[in-house]
Amino acid sequence: CDPCRASQSTSGPNSFSVRSHTCGELRSTHVGEVVTLCGWIQYQRHGIFVILRDFSGLTQVIIPEESRTELKAFCDVPVESVIKVTGKVRHRPPGQENLNMPTGEIEVCAESMEMLNSCQKLPFEIKDFVTKTESLRMQYRYLDLRSSQMQHNLRLRSRVVMKIRDYLCNTHGFVDVETPTLFKRTPGGAKEFLVPSRDPGRFYSLPQSPQQFKQLLMVAGIDRYFQIARCYRDESSKPDRQPEFTQVDIEMSFVDQAGIQALIEGLVQRMWPEEKGSVSTPFPSMTYEEAMRDFGVDKPDTRFGMKLVNVTEVFDGTDVLFLRDAHRRAGGCVQAICVVNGAKHLKNKDLESINHLALDHFQQEISVVVVKTDGTWKSPLSKMLPESVKQSVHQLTKAQPGDLLILAAGQQDVVRPLLGKLRLHCANLLEEKGVAVRDPTAFHFLWVVDFPLFLPKEEEPGELESAHHPFTAPHPEDADRLFSEPHMVRSQHFDLVLNGCEIGGGSIRIHDASVQKFVLEKVLKEDSSLLSHLLEALASGAPPHGGIALGLDRLLSIIVGASSIRDVIAFPKSFRGHDLMSGAPGFVPKDELRPYHIDVKWPTAGDGTKQ
Amino acid sequence: CDPCRASQSTSGPNSFSVRSHTCGELRSTHVGEVVTLCGWIQYQRHGIFVILRDFSGLTQVIIPEESRTELKAFCDVPVESVIKVTGKVRHRPPGQENLNMPTGEIEVCAESMEMLNSCQKLPFEIKDFVTKTESLRMQYRYLDLRSSQMQHNLRLRSRVVMKIRDYLCNTHGFVDVETPTLFKRTPGGAKEFLVPSRDPGRFYSLPQSPQQFKQLLMVAGIDRYFQIARCYRDESSKPDRQPEFTQVDIEMSFVDQAGIQALIEGLVQRMWPEEKGSVSTPFPSMTYEEAMRDFGVDKPDTRFGMKLVNVTEVFDGTDVLFLRDAHRRAGGCVQAICVVNGAKHLKNKDLESINHLALDHFQQEISVVVVKTDGTWKSPLSKMLPESVKQSVHQLTKAQPGDLLILAAGQQDVVRPLLGKLRLHCANLLEEKGVAVRDPTAFHFLWVVDFPLFLPKEEEPGELESAHHPFTAPHPEDADRLFSEPHMVRSQHFDLVLNGCEIGGGSIRIHDASVQKFVLEKVLKEDSSLLSHLLEALASGAPPHGGIALGLDRLLSIIVGASSIRDVIAFPKSFRGHDLMSGAPGFVPKDELRPYHIDVKWPTAGDGTKQ
Structure with missing residues (x-):
C-alpha cells in the first residue's frame, strides 16, 4: 500500500x-x-x-x-x-x-x-560543537551516540570487526567458536567477578579471557580458533578500565611464534581503515631487554627518539659520589635522556613537574641539566664535574645547546622505568607547547619479544610468578634452564605495541603435560589439582600450539584518536564501573537473593572493606 | 630453516x-x-x-x-x-x-x-562408532570434540554465523554493536543471574537479552543494529536449557512487520547450508488464532496434517452428556484429531500412553475411538451414539477404516493444547513403528502472527501480563482498544517457527513514551520508574522501530539434526548447569567473597531453599 x-x-x-x-x-x-x-x-x-x-x-x-x-x-x-x-x-x-x-x-x-x-525534551543539544560533561554524556548515552563522532566510531568498529572475521574465517580457515563466560574460578583469579549459583556456596566466575578454552580447543583438534570474545576484569581501582571488554582471541595448532606474528601482520593490514594510510609489514621487532634498555618500558612509543643512554662509566672517576658509586653497586647505573630543545621550551614549572614525577612515583632524585646556548651546564652538578666528563656526556647523548639532559643514578630496574616515564612526560610537555614530537597521523607497530618467563613476586621477591600466565612456553634456547635456573629463562611470549600502547599479547603455549605440571608445582608452587582438567588434556594428545589476544577496544581507540576506550564502546561504564544511564549496579531485594543462598554483609563503621 | x-x-x-x-x-x-x-x-x-x-x-x-x-x-x-x-x-x-x-x-x-x-591416556576411544555416556562426553569434552560429528557441527556453526554477518553487515547496512552484559536487574527479572559488585548491596545482573539496549540504539540513530549476542537465563529447573545461550539479535528503524519478515527470509536463505537443499520464500504465515485452532499450539509442526477438527455441533442433540453439554458452557467445545492408520499401527500400550498423557498433563479424560475395517467404532461411546453422528464425525475428520479418532470435550483453552500435544505424541508413536509421518529431510518454516498483546496472569487471572514483553506495540487495528479493553488487543509480535520449534520472535516496539507509560503503569501495574531511562529515551525523538531475535543454538541443532542444543555448543553445561570438565560452579573461600560484601547463607535442615 x-x-x-x-x-x-x-x-x-x-x-x-x-x-x-x-x-x-x-x-x-x-x-x-x-x-x-x-x-x-x-x-x-x-x-x-x-x-x-x-x-x-x-x-x-x-x-x-x-x-x-x-x-x-x-x-x-x-x-x-x-x-x-x-x-x-x-x-x-x-x-x-x-x-x-x-x-x-x-x-x-x-x-x-x-x-x-515528537521530541518532548532534551538535556543537551545534539550538535557536534556543543560540549557536554562526561557524566551527562553517559547518563544520556542514547543522545550522545547521535553525534557524528560517535556514529563514526561505532560504524568503523563494526566494519573493522567484519574485516577481521573475513580475514580469519574466510581467508585462513579459522573457526569462530563461542566459549562459556560462566566458568570456574581460576586459582588466584582475584580479579574475576563471581556469579552465585542455586547450589549453596558454589559460584561461577566470569573469566578474564578464554585462555583455558582456546587451549582445550586445540587439544580438541579444532586446529584454528578465533573469537571476538567478551572478557571480564574486576579492577575497580584502575582508571579507564571497563569491567567488560572485548578481545580478538586467536589460537592455532602446529605454528611457531613467527607464524602467529605473520598472521597478525596480515590481519592488521586487512582491517586497517583505508583513510588512515597503509600499514607496512613485517613490523619491527625488539627484545624485551632492548626495549627496557633504550626506552625504559616494555611497550616503547617508537614515534620519537629521546632514548635512554647509559652514561655510567663516564662518572667513574668523578667526585660526585652518587654518580660515581652507582655502578659500583650490583645492578647500579647512571642513565640519561636528552630532551632535544628542552631547555628552549620547558619552563621552571615544567622542570618542577619532572622532578615531582620522579619523586612521587619512584622516590628517586634526578638531575636536570640545562645545556645553555654556549654549551655550558646550568645545574648544581656543573661545578663538581670536570669539562671532559660533560663533553663525554654530550657525546654519548648527542646533546646540543638548548637541550635538556635528565640524569638518574641508581638501580637499573628503577632508573630505566623512571627515565622511560620521564621520556613520555617530556614529550607530552613539549607537545603542549606546540613542539612537534610525535606525528599524530603516524602508527608505529612494534613486536616486543623474548620476555622473561617468570618474575620475582612483588611481595616475596624470593618466589617467582608468571610474567604473563602459567601456560607460556619457555624459549627453546632456554628450555633446559627451566629446571635449574627458572628465573633466567626467557619465554615465547611476545607483545604487539602500537604507539606505545600494548594492544596484544601472544605466546607459544606449553603442550607437554609434565612441563606444565613442573611449572605449576615446582616453580609457581601452586595447587595443580585446580587445573587437573588442563593437565589431563595435555596428556591426551595435545598438539603444539600458540595464540594471541588483541585488545579490540584499545586498538580502535588509537585508530580513531579517542582519548578513552569509552569512545569506541556503545554503552561503557563510568570510571567507578557504574552505568549512569540505568543506575547499574543496583540494589536487590533480600528475597531475590534467597535462591542464590547469599546475604549482603553490610560494612560497619570503620570496616576497611568499604570503598 | x-x-x-x-x-x-x-x-x-x-x-x-x-x-x-x-x-x-x-x-x-x-x-x-x-x-x-x-x-x-x-x-x-x-x-x-x-x-x-x-x-x-x-x-x-x-x-x-x-x-x-x-x-x-x-x-x-x-x-x-x-x-x-x-x-x-x-x-x-x-x-x-x-x-x-x-x-x-x-x-x-x-x-x-x-x-x-605422546598420548598418555584416554578415557575412551576417539572413534565415531564408540558410544559414550553423556557425562563422559561432557567431562572429556576436548576429546569428544575430536569426533567427526562435533567437528562438523562446530565448523558449520562458524560458517553459518559468518554468512549471517555478511548478509546483515555487508549486504544490508547493519551495524554490529556490542552491548553490555553487566547491567541492571529488570523489574521482575526473576531469571537473571546476579553479579555482586564492590559497592555493598549493589549487584549487576546478566541480561536475558539486549532488548533495552537495542531499542536505545534505535533512539541513538544507529538505524540498523545486529549482534550475535550472548544471553543468560537462570532456569535451572528446565531440561536442555543452557544458562548461557546465543541469539542473533536484530533491530531496525523505519520498518514494519513485513519488512522484518522479508529481511529474515533473505537471511535464512543466505545462511542455509547448501547440502540441506534450498529454502523457498516467503515463508507461509498463520495467525495465532489459526495456529491454536488447527494445531492446538502456537508453534505448529506443519510437516504433517492431523489437524484439530471442531466437532462440537455434531453432538448437540446426542445423549452423551459430556459431549452434548460441552458447547453449552461458555468456551466449551468438542474437538477431534484423526490419526491416519492409527488403528492399524498403535497397540494397547500406545493407547494407554495417549490416555495417560491427557490425564497427567491436562487432568482431562479423552475418548479414543478405533475405526474398524468395516467403518464401525470400537469405543465405549459406540453404542450411545446414533450412526448419523458417527457419520458426521467421519465426514468432518475425514476418518477412514483403520484410523484412530481422539475426541476431547471441555474448555477450548484446555482442549486445544491437549489435542495439540496428543497430535505430536501420536506422530512420534507412529514414527517409532516405522510409519513415515514427517519427512526427516524437510524444513518447514512458518510465521505465526497476531499474538495477543496481554495474557491473564497465571496466579491472578484478573490481572494482565505481557504475552511477550512490555515493549511490544499493539496491532494498529486494535490500537484504540488498548485503553478500553486491553485484554482484547492483538500485538505486532510474530514468531518464526521451524518444524514445530520456535526459533525466533520479533515485534514492532512501542515508540511513543505515553503509550509505553500507559502499558507499564495502567495495564501491567508496574513501577515505571525502574524503566525511567527508557521512557526518557522514547520522549527524546525515538524513531518507529522493530526487531527480532533468533535462537542460534536451537536453529543450528535443527539444521544438523541434533537431539540437544548441547551438540552445537563447544562447552555446554550439563542439565543441572554444571561444567563437568572443570567442576564449575565451584566453592569460593570466604575471604574471596569479602570484597563483594556477601556471605553464603547455608541452608539448614528442612530449609526449602535447598535444591
Whole structure:
C-alpha cells in the first residue's frame, strides 16, 4: 500500500524500509525522483525549510508555497522530532547550493509529511560543537551516540570487526567458536567477578579471557580458533578500565611464534581503515631487554627518539659520589635522556613537574641539566664535574645547546622505568607547547619479544610468578634452564605495541603435560589439582600450539584518536564501573537473593572493606 | 630453516603453519610432491602403515623399508599421539586404493617423522562408532570434540554465523554493536543471574537479552543494529536449557512487520547450508488464532496434517452428556484429531500412553475411538451414539477404516493444547513403528502472527501480563482498544517457527513514551520508574522501530539434526548447569567473597531453599 515500496532497494541501508533513501545520499542525479526520507529535524529556517538528519547526513526539505498552510506546522515542531517526508528531488535555485554539504546541490520539495514521534525534551543539544560533561554524556548515552563522532566510531568498529572475521574465517580457515563466560574460578583469579549459583556456596566466575578454552580447543583438534570474545576484569581501582571488554582471541595448532606474528601482520593490514594510510609489514621487532634498555618500558612509543643512554662509566672517576658509586653497586647505573630543545621550551614549572614525577612515583632524585646556548651546564652538578666528563656526556647523548639532559643514578630496574616515564612526560610537555614530537597521523607497530618467563613476586621477591600466565612456553634456547635456573629463562611470549600502547599479547603455549605440571608445582608452587582438567588434556594428545589476544577496544581507540576506550564502546561504564544511564549496579531485594543462598554483609563503621 | 616454509600457502588452513598440507587434502594430483603433515595417529597397520588424522580427514603414511629401523618406533606409539611427518606423495600400489577414503588413492612415503606429543591416556576411544555416556562426553569434552560429528557441527556453526554477518553487515547496512552484559536487574527479572559488585548491596545482573539496549540504539540513530549476542537465563529447573545461550539479535528503524519478515527470509536463505537443499520464500504465515485452532499450539509442526477438527455441533442433540453439554458452557467445545492408520499401527500400550498423557498433563479424560475395517467404532461411546453422528464425525475428520479418532470435550483453552500435544505424541508413536509421518529431510518454516498483546496472569487471572514483553506495540487495528479493553488487543509480535520449534520472535516496539507509560503503569501495574531511562529515551525523538531475535543454538541443532542444543555448543553445561570438565560452579573461600560484601547463607535442615 506504500507507493514507495515498489521502487525499493533490495540491498543497502534502505532495503525493507519505509524510506526510499537515506538523508545523506541524494545528489543532483536524483533530481526528478519522488523519494521518501525519514529522520530527525536538525533545525528549520525561515519557516519554509526543514533540515532532516539521519546517520548518513542531512537533507534540506522545502515546504512549497502551495502546501504551506497544510504542512506549515512542521516548521514549529521541536528539533530532534522524527518525521517522514515524501517529495520530489529538485535542484536548489542557482546561488543557493551549499558546497560544504554532500547533498547541498539538491532539496526535497515536500508533498506529504508525517510526524512519527515528537521530541518532548532534551538535556543537551545534539550538535557536534556543543560540549557536554562526561557524566551527562553517559547518563544520556542514547543522545550522545547521535553525534557524528560517535556514529563514526561505532560504524568503523563494526566494519573493522567484519574485516577481521573475513580475514580469519574466510581467508585462513579459522573457526569462530563461542566459549562459556560462566566458568570456574581460576586459582588466584582475584580479579574475576563471581556469579552465585542455586547450589549453596558454589559460584561461577566470569573469566578474564578464554585462555583455558582456546587451549582445550586445540587439544580438541579444532586446529584454528578465533573469537571476538567478551572478557571480564574486576579492577575497580584502575582508571579507564571497563569491567567488560572485548578481545580478538586467536589460537592455532602446529605454528611457531613467527607464524602467529605473520598472521597478525596480515590481519592488521586487512582491517586497517583505508583513510588512515597503509600499514607496512613485517613490523619491527625488539627484545624485551632492548626495549627496557633504550626506552625504559616494555611497550616503547617508537614515534620519537629521546632514548635512554647509559652514561655510567663516564662518572667513574668523578667526585660526585652518587654518580660515581652507582655502578659500583650490583645492578647500579647512571642513565640519561636528552630532551632535544628542552631547555628552549620547558619552563621552571615544567622542570618542577619532572622532578615531582620522579619523586612521587619512584622516590628517586634526578638531575636536570640545562645545556645553555654556549654549551655550558646550568645545574648544581656543573661545578663538581670536570669539562671532559660533560663533553663525554654530550657525546654519548648527542646533546646540543638548548637541550635538556635528565640524569638518574641508581638501580637499573628503577632508573630505566623512571627515565622511560620521564621520556613520555617530556614529550607530552613539549607537545603542549606546540613542539612537534610525535606525528599524530603516524602508527608505529612494534613486536616486543623474548620476555622473561617468570618474575620475582612483588611481595616475596624470593618466589617467582608468571610474567604473563602459567601456560607460556619457555624459549627453546632456554628450555633446559627451566629446571635449574627458572628465573633466567626467557619465554615465547611476545607483545604487539602500537604507539606505545600494548594492544596484544601472544605466546607459544606449553603442550607437554609434565612441563606444565613442573611449572605449576615446582616453580609457581601452586595447587595443580585446580587445573587437573588442563593437565589431563595435555596428556591426551595435545598438539603444539600458540595464540594471541588483541585488545579490540584499545586498538580502535588509537585508530580513531579517542582519548578513552569509552569512545569506541556503545554503552561503557563510568570510571567507578557504574552505568549512569540505568543506575547499574543496583540494589536487590533480600528475597531475590534467597535462591542464590547469599546475604549482603553490610560494612560497619570503620570496616576497611568499604570503598 | 624449515624447508617446507618456502613452498607455503598464503591462504587457507595451511598458511603460517609448520605443515604444508592437511591430512584430508592430498590427491593423486599431488603425487611426487614432498609434503609435511601434522596430526594424530588414528591407528597403525602391519607395523609399516601409520594412519594420520586431523580435522580434515585421514592420510596413510607408509614407513619405507630402508628407514624401517630408524622410524619403526612410530608404529608402536600410542594412538592419539601427535606427530609430524615429511615425505613424498606417491600412488598406492594397484589394487590397494581405498575408494571410501578421499585420500585413498595416495600414500605419503615417510622421509622423516617427529614425535610432537605422546598420548598418555584416554578415557575412551576417539572413534565415531564408540558410544559414550553423556557425562563422559561432557567431562572429556576436548576429546569428544575430536569426533567427526562435533567437528562438523562446530565448523558449520562458524560458517553459518559468518554468512549471517555478511548478509546483515555487508549486504544490508547493519551495524554490529556490542552491548553490555553487566547491567541492571529488570523489574521482575526473576531469571537473571546476579553479579555482586564492590559497592555493598549493589549487584549487576546478566541480561536475558539486549532488548533495552537495542531499542536505545534505535533512539541513538544507529538505524540498523545486529549482534550475535550472548544471553543468560537462570532456569535451572528446565531440561536442555543452557544458562548461557546465543541469539542473533536484530533491530531496525523505519520498518514494519513485513519488512522484518522479508529481511529474515533473505537471511535464512543466505545462511542455509547448501547440502540441506534450498529454502523457498516467503515463508507461509498463520495467525495465532489459526495456529491454536488447527494445531492446538502456537508453534505448529506443519510437516504433517492431523489437524484439530471442531466437532462440537455434531453432538448437540446426542445423549452423551459430556459431549452434548460441552458447547453449552461458555468456551466449551468438542474437538477431534484423526490419526491416519492409527488403528492399524498403535497397540494397547500406545493407547494407554495417549490416555495417560491427557490425564497427567491436562487432568482431562479423552475418548479414543478405533475405526474398524468395516467403518464401525470400537469405543465405549459406540453404542450411545446414533450412526448419523458417527457419520458426521467421519465426514468432518475425514476418518477412514483403520484410523484412530481422539475426541476431547471441555474448555477450548484446555482442549486445544491437549489435542495439540496428543497430535505430536501420536506422530512420534507412529514414527517409532516405522510409519513415515514427517519427512526427516524437510524444513518447514512458518510465521505465526497476531499474538495477543496481554495474557491473564497465571496466579491472578484478573490481572494482565505481557504475552511477550512490555515493549511490544499493539496491532494498529486494535490500537484504540488498548485503553478500553486491553485484554482484547492483538500485538505486532510474530514468531518464526521451524518444524514445530520456535526459533525466533520479533515485534514492532512501542515508540511513543505515553503509550509505553500507559502499558507499564495502567495495564501491567508496574513501577515505571525502574524503566525511567527508557521512557526518557522514547520522549527524546525515538524513531518507529522493530526487531527480532533468533535462537542460534536451537536453529543450528535443527539444521544438523541434533537431539540437544548441547551438540552445537563447544562447552555446554550439563542439565543441572554444571561444567563437568572443570567442576564449575565451584566453592569460593570466604575471604574471596569479602570484597563483594556477601556471605553464603547455608541452608539448614528442612530449609526449602535447598535444591
